[in-house]
Amino acid sequence: MDGGHSHSPSLLGLRQVSLSFRGIKALHDISLDVAAGEICAIIGPNGAGKSSLLNVINGVYHPQSGEVTFDGERRQQMQPHHAALRGIARTFQNIALFRKMTVLENVLTGRNLQRRAGFVAQALQLPSARAEERRERARAGEVLEFLHLNSLRDAVVGQLPYGLQKRVELGRALAAEPKLLLLDEPMAGMTFGEKEEMASFIRHANQRLGITIVLIEHDMGMVMSLADHVVVLDYGRKIGDGAPAEIRNSAEVIDAYLGVSLAS
Amino acid sequence: MSLADVDGLTTTDLPGNEVSAPRTHASVAAASAAAAQRWSPPALIVPLAGLLLAFAVVPAIGNDYWFSAILIPFLVLSLAGLGLNILTGYAGQLSLASSAFMAVGAFASYNFLLRVPHLPLLVAFALGGATAAVVGIVFGLPSLRIKGFYLIVSTLAAQFFVEWALTKFAWFSNNNASGVISAPPLLVLGHDFSDPRGRYWLTLTVVLVIVLGARNLVRCELGRSWMAVRDMDTAAAVIGIPILKTKLLAFATSSFICGVAGALWAFGYLGTVEPHGFDLGRSFQVLFIIIIGGLGSVVGSFLGAAFIVLLPILMDNIAHRFFAGVIDPGHLENLQKVIFGALIIFFLIREPEGLARLISGLRGRVGRWRAAR
Amino acid sequence: MQFFLEVLVGGLLAGVMYSMVAIGFVLIYKASGVFNFAQGSMVLFAALTFVSIVERGVGFWPAVGITLAVMLALALLIERVVLRPLVNRPPIALFMATLGLSFVLEGLAQTLWGSQVHGLELGIADTPFEVGGVMLSQLDLFAAATAGTLVVVLGLLFHRTRLGLALRGVADDPLAALSVGIDLRRVWAVVWAVAGVVALVAGLLWGARVGVQFSLSLIVLKALPVLIIGGFSSIAGTIVGGLLIGASEKLAEVYIGPRVGGGIENWFPYVLALLFLLVRPTGLFGEPRVERV
Numbered sequence: 001m002d003g004g005h006s007h008s009p010s011l012l013g014l015r016q017v018s019l020s021f022r023g024i025k026a027l028h029d030i031s032l033d034v035a036a037g038e039i040c041a042i043i044g045p046n047g048a049g050k051s052s053l054l055n056v057i058n059g060v061y062h063p064q065s066g067e068v069t070f071d072g073e074r075r076q077q078m079q080p081h082h083a084a085l086r087g088i089a090r091t092f093q094n095i096a097l098f099r100k101m102t103v104l105e106n107v108l109t110g111r112n113l114q115r116r117a118g119f120v121a122q123a124l125q126l127p128s129a130r131a132e133e134r135r136e137r138a139r140a141g142e143v144l145e146f147l148h149l150n151s152l153r154d155a156v157v158g159q160l161p162y163g164l165q166k167r168v169e170l171g172r173a174l175a176a177e178p179k180l181l182l183l184d185e186p187m188a189g190m191t192f193g194e195k196e197e198m199a200s201f202i203r204h205a206n207q208r209l210g211i212t213i214v215l216i217e218h219d220m221g222m223v224m225s226l227a228d229h230v231v232v233l234d235y236g237r238k239i240g241d242g243a244p245a246e247i248r249n250s251a252e253v254i255d256a257y258l259g260v261s262l263a264s
Numbered sequence: 265m266s267l268a269d270v271d272g273l274t275t276t277d278l279p280g281n282e283v284s285a286p287r288t289h290a291s292v293a294a295a296s297a298a299a300a301q302r303w304s305p306p307a308l309i310v311p312l313a314g315l316l317l318a319f320a321v322v323p324a325i326g327n328d329y330w331f332s333a334i335l336i337p338f339l340v341l342s343l344a345g346l347g348l349n350i351l352t353g354y355a356g357q358l359s360l361a362s363s364a365f366m367a368v369g370a371f372a373s374y375n376f377l378l379r380v381p382h383l384p385l386l387v388a389f390a391l392g393g394a395t396a397a398v399v400g401i402v403f404g405l406p407s408l409r410i411k412g413f414y415l416i417v418s419t420l421a422a423q424f425f426v427e428w429a430l431t432k433f434a435w436f437s438n439n440n441a442s443g444v445i446s447a448p449p450l451l452v453l454g455h456d457f458s459d460p461r462g463r464y465w466l467t468l469t470v471v472l473v474i475v476l477g478a479r480n481l482v483r484c485e486l487g488r489s490w491m492a493v494r495d496m497d498t499a500a501a502v503i504g505i506p507i508l509k510t511k512l513l514a515f516a517t518s519s520f521i522c523g524v525a526g527a528l529w530a531f532g533y534l535g536t537v538e539p540h541g542f543d544l545g546r547s548f549q550v551l552f553i554i555i556i557g558g559l560g561s562v563v564g565s566f567l568g569a570a571f572i573v574l575l576p577i578l579m580d581n582i583a584h585r586f587f588a589g590v591i592d593p594g595h596l597e598n599l600q601k602v603i604f605g606a607l608i609i610f611f612l613i614r615e616p617e618g619l620a621r622l623i624s625g626l627r628g629r630v631g632r633w634r635a636a637r
Numbered sequence: 638m639q640f641f642l643e644v645l646v647g648g649l650l651a652g653v654m655y656s657m658v659a660i661g662f663v664l665i666y667k668a669s670g671v672f673n674f675a676q677g678s679m680v681l682f683a684a685l686t687f688v689s690i691v692e693r694g695v696g697f698w699p700a701v702g703i704t705l706a707v708m709l710a711l712a713l714l715i716e717r718v719v720l721r722p723l724v725n726r727p728p729i730a731l732f733m734a735t736l737g738l739s740f741v742l743e744g745l746a747q748t749l750w751g752s753q754v755h756g757l758e759l760g761i762a763d764t765p766f767e768v769g770g771v772m773l774s775q776l777d778l779f780a781a782a783t784a785g786t787l788v789v790v791l792g793l794l795f796h797r798t799r800l801g802l803a804l805r806g807v808a809d810d811p812l813a814a815l816s817v818g819i820d821l822r823r824v825w826a827v828v829w830a831v832a833g834v835v836a837l838v839a840g841l842l843w844g845a846r847v848g849v850q851f852s853l854s855l856i857v858l859k860a861l862p863v864l865i866i867g868g869f870s871s872i873a874g875t876i877v878g879g880l881l882i883g884a885s886e887k888l889a890e891v892y893i894g895p896r897v898g899g900g901i902e903n904w905f906p907y908v909l910a911l912l913f914l915l916v917r918p919t920g921l922f923g924e925p926r927v928e929r930v
Contacts, residue, residue, distance in 0.1 A: 410915070421904060601740045601741070608740070
């Protein structure tokens, strides 16, 4: 599992992206490339700008300078809605699920871009709308099956434990059949067993479905075993970019942040 | 390749962390129980019996008073409540302008009937609703910039502006000196529905058709998109839901429904069309209907309307029977206010999802009690 | 020119009156994040109580004292019965609770003391006097002075006292305030009590101006545009907002009104606030919310 700079073409590229919030610079001149089909992990101390980076990639934050190239299209800014249309899906650090809806309904909302039935068709429940609804429910069901959530399909999301909510959020993102999946700390707060599970879901989504994945993660063990490519941020700057083995041995990175935890 | 092909993930891959592990069992069970309570699809028998009751039995045994003073306002207010519920309960956009849209619907229907020769009554209602929808979209445009609670200002502006415009510009009331217009006779396909029983049938049919359409919408993709925007619009945008379009559709649908309700209120209930019957107080009344009945529930709109219509009558009767002479009518109105206010507070504290949840909760409890015996 | 000045000044002074009611909102919002829709009803309740007591022969100052006590008791009751059970709910729920509360207060006030209009005498002659050719109402000037004093006193309260610090802490983050030992319930009771006092002052002034009647509680609606322009959490902002709304409302009515048949002041402030929101969604003085995802 090598090579952040693999030979696949770059699906996502950032060129000198800088982002500020009212005087506080969150990202300084970030440039990086994510190859199609790889798993790229973004690591760094808290406050390093990792979530901001994800937010720039899918258009929630607009950088003051620099540009983002996704799937051949170069843009300085993008609305989240367009990012979704282009095939970028994501999960959030604090779980952005629709708490009053069920698991199935949440995953179904992820399918909304595949929908064609219009207002009238839905109001009158025309055959085309009904067929589409059945199809989409089946698709959503596949996602639930994949993530072992089928027994919970009618559970109200807001009442589920944290770990399961994270899984539902992953399901919603997968339901959109994205090209690029952005995961913000998908394993935060989970037990060892839950993390293993989540890691295998991520690995399978990447290997079997070919989804390129960019994820933020703190658990070094997970990062080393999952990622093909690691990018290290510190105070909004990139201080490391390469294969996991390289990063592990980089003095600068260890200085900034890793310390003893990688002694093994 | 789709997810269905990825069946290689057997349980032996995973370190035994099944979903039904004891640690998570309780909360998962709670979540599933909650889901089961939310969703008890009635068998076909119940709605059919209900239709029979509404269309055949009630008109046979009802008297004029019941139709004119209870059933028709109940139906119309339920419809208005449904309209507001779509905007506020499902899409999460707080609105105090429901009666302004009702007014637009009433006046527009009247003007269409007046100025377009041979226009069928139901088409006039639909056009009135469509006009209200357009006005709704205009006052809903700010909802993209203005979030949550601040949106009240846009709806208040709508409410006051519409009230003012309909009063000031005599053209709307056909230059009638008093500004109050009488509704024309209700002719549908040649039959006159102007008597109380006829008005009841007309109102019932229109309400039913709209309720069915609305129910389909809220259960479908659009309803989910509305709820997604309500619960977390940033997340909704991120998964690709077009926020502006979704919000405007909510405004349009809601205003259309309120517009038709307004037309029915004027034509089917009051028999007159005048702006002051559609004031801020009426908007509050509709808001109370959905708070008490249940936000985000079609059935709730009906429960709330029944409550709002029946409570004053109940209080009147109690006052006459037990406190005749002691409490004068003015006091009664104020007491009603106190009781409504207290009930709103009570519902918000005890049962925020209103009567709809209360009833489905009761049903759940009865079911468990039955199962336990 | 003189006419314009008169209209302007009249509008400004009216605006100050709106600010008075808005201040009550800001207090409660600052301390608890609740938009108290019942503020207008509290104004009505205070005014009605005062007027009814005075009509029964009690003197001015004793009546003020009694009404004050009543308002304080009311505030405590509200905190206990309505607010405490709803502590963890979303703001919308709290707003709707205050909506219900406003109905209870209105109905109660009118059940207890009747629905007729009462006159209210503050002992200030309503004779206008001239300043530089412009006619000013003594009452309005007195109101402006009172409002100014109120703002200063409240400002001192918030920024110079320990209680004020506690209030600001609670407004910022109730959970954090709890963990440093601030008694949330006591703070809220104090805030609502102060709001009650403000309601009393506003009630007296408004009552003297237009008589004490039901429509007093509708003034709360006019306070909303004031809050939007001034921001929901700034006391100084309400003064600015009030002045803007009062002046623009009167000017619009006088200069634009006749062309469209009058009655513009019913909706003009809301449309103004709406346009304002489109440009600055958080008001002139409010703090912009940073949405963290």
